[in-house]
Amino acid sequence: MANTSDLPAVVIPFYNRDKVIPPEPQEKQTFHARCHCGNVEFDLTIPTAILPLNAYICSCSSCRYTRGALCSLHVALPQTISPEWTNGRINVSVHKSPGSGAGGHGQRLFCPTCGVRVGLFEPRMAQWVVSTSLFRDTTAGPLFWSVTCFGFYKSPRDGGLLSWLPDGVGGKPLHLGTVPYDFPPDEALSIRPDGTEWLCVACFCGGVAFEIPRPAEAVRGDPHMARCVAPPLEKDNDEDKGEGKGKWKWKAYMDFGGDSWALSGAQGMPWVQVPRAVLSPAVPTTLEFGTVKTYKVSSTLTTGFCEYCGARVFLRDEEEGKKEADKGTEVLNVALGLLRAPEGAKAEDWVVWRAGRPEGVEEGKRFDGEFVDAMAEGMRRWGLDRYGEALEFDIV
Numbered sequence: 001m002a003n004t005s006d007l008p009a010v011v012i013p014f015y016n017r018d019k020v021i022p023p024e025p026q027e028k029q030t031f032h033a034r035c036h037c038g039n040v041e042f043d044l045t046i047p048t049a050i051l052p053l054n055a056y057i058c059s060c061s062s063c064r065y066t067r068g069a070l071c072s073l074h075v076a077l078p079q080t081i082s083p084e085w086t087n088g089r090i091n092v093s094v095h096k097s098p099g100s101g102a103g104g105h106g107q108r109l110f111c112p113t114c115g116v117r118v119g120l121f122e123p124r125m126a127q128w129v130v131s132t133s134l135f136r137d138t139t140a141g142p143l144f145w146s147v148t149c150f151g152f153y154k155s156p157r158d159g160g161l162l163s164w165l166p167d168g169v170g171g172k173p174l175h176l177g178t179v180p181y182d183f184p185p186d187e188a189l190s191i192r193p194d195g196t197e198w199l200c201v202a203c204f205c206g207g208v209a210f211e212i213p214r215p216a217e218a219v220r221g222d223p224h225m226a227r228c229v230a231p232p233l234e235k236d237n238d239e240d241k242g243e244g245k246g247k248w249k250w251k252a253y254m255d256f257g258g259d260s261w262a263l264s265g266a267q268g269m270p271w272v273q274v275p276r277a278v279l280s281p282a283v284p285t286t287l288e289f290g291t292v293k294t295y296k297v298s299s300t301l302t303t304g305f306c307e308y309c310g311a312r313v314f315l316r317d318e319e320e321g322k323k324e325a326d327k328g329t330e331v332l333n334v335a336l337g338l339l340r341a342p343e344g345a346k347a348e349d350w351v352v353w354r355a356g357r358p359e360g361v362e363e364g365k366r367f368d369g370e371f372v373d374a375m376a377e378g379m380r381r382w383g384l385d386r387y388g389e390a391l392e393f394d395i396v
């Protein structure tokens with residue numbers, strides 16, 4: 001599938017096949033990519049005439065469950081352009097989805113130290129596809145790419161991230177694309193013998209899997225743990241909301257700040273706050289169990305990711321963790337994209353979204369102002385529609 005004339009029209013902007021590189025000599029611009037820890041670094045040199053390239057959001061289950069985010073955010077490079085590895089080594093982990101064929105969308109590269117997504121080489125298209133969140137030179141976003149495409153929009157079942165981008169990005173509507181297949185979602189709640197409902201959280205490969213209960217009275221009554229619980233919404237109690245009526249839920253938020261941006265592979269992480277002590281089976285204080293590997297993000301933050309498929313799983317504030325660990329009340333940020341909620345990727349029957357105040361908006365706007373502005377405004381409007389107000393509650 002190397003020639004543009006062979007391609008289905010829907011994928012042409014996704015792969016930037018509508019961009020024609022002019023003959024040499026030509027003006028070029030170099031962009032520097034770096035994972036969070038610096039193990040993976042490369043440059044891309046791109047003719048200025050074809051900038052900005054189209055970036056695409058993919059919300060297929062593979063992109064969500066191998067990241068812990070609600071999507072991936074990629075730029076496909078023209079066929080003649082590939083990464084120039086700049087730190088003297090190529091040290092990446094590869095995860096390949098079973099049954100995904102040779103390379104392609106089911107094959108992903110990530111940093112073995114910090115877990116950050118690098119991208120993939122797509123052999124059918126003979127193109128490199130790279131994560132936009134690797135480029136945190138504050139001028140890169142607006143020059144290098146513009147988010148114009150959205151793939152697999154049906155896969156999240158509740159609209160996923162697309163429900164927060166109703167007008168597209170930068171005032172331009174998104175070019176939607178999907179194909180009739182997806183990796184099958186695993187979407188049943190587990191019901192314990194006592195009738196309680198538990199929600200499965202699992203990375204793509206299944207090496208990390210645990211369950212979250214609904215916020216019990218013991219959690220709601222503890223002054224610290226109660227901070228990650230959202231009471232039933234007025235709106236849900238006033239009207240007949242069926243399933244959602246009267247339910248206590250966990251607090252969820254989007255974080256566009258530098259660390260979450262860099263760790264996500266998706267220009268921002270969706271987190272849900274849950275006390276470590278309620279998770280089942282028990283998650284150790286080290287966070288290391290199953291295939292979880294930890295990485296120290298900063299002097300105060302530790303993250304856990306699946307060392308086999310690369311999915312982000314946890315982010316913990318160590319100061320908060322130390323204070324509360326003795327009491328067993330510490331609160332973890334759990335990657336919301338791993339929640340296997342039957343109602344959809346946003347897990348609305350289990351979480352309440354802080355739609356009125358995403359974290360890290362000002363910082364995220366330095367990397368890609370168009371995208372973060374569109375997301376913040378889209379979430380605010382969605383919150384008004386869903387909750388009757390754009391909620392701004394505090395988190396831990």
Ligand SMILES: [Zn+2]
Nearest residue numbers: 035037111114
């Ligand atoms: Zn790294």
Ligand SMILES: [Zn+2]
Nearest residue numbers: 058059060063
């Ligand atoms: Zn995908």
Ligand SMILES: [Zn+2]
Nearest residue numbers: 203205306309
């Ligand atoms: Zn995994």
